[in-house]
Amino acid sequence: MADQNNAEEHDMMTSGMLQRATTPELIALRARKEDARLGVYAEWAGILLIASVLSRVFMTYVFNACVGDWLRDGHLQVKDLWNVLMYAIPLIFIALSGGLAVAGGVYAILNSLYTKGQMFILKRKMGKLALQASREGADVRP
Secondary structure: OHHHHHHHHHHHHHHHHHHHOOOHHHHHHHHHHHHHHHHHHHHHHHHHHHHHHHHHHHHHHHHHHHHHHHHHHOOHHHHHHHHHHHHHHHHHHHHHHHHHHHHHHHHHHHHHHHHHHHHHHHHHHHHHHHHHHHHHOOOOOO
16 A cells, blocks of 8 residues: 555656656747747737827817817817817827837846746756766766
8 A cells, every 4th residue: 555655656756747847948939938928019019009190190180170160169178178188098009009018028038037047047957967977877867
């Protein structure tokens, strides 16, 4: 019974070690996968920037087309409200676009630093194992 429990524990430890096994290729693959998020952030930043330009052009056109009627009818509060919205909505889109661009850039930089750190740790670990293997004649796997 005790031998069976030890065998199960050994199998669990081995599978856990295999799941955590890292190679430079796996680290680079994970980094490329994580860098795909930068593309998503960049796409959304571009979409919001285009939306800000289009909304600014559209609202300016509508404002210029309707302002004469509003001034004749005495609806100055509507003119003031539309004037605020004409500037506020595009600026909100521009702010969101800039925020996404900055977040994507920071995320890419942090991902790069993390990947370089993982590579450094792995190379250091492999160097220690190679040194140990040269002494003992053992296998050199992390």
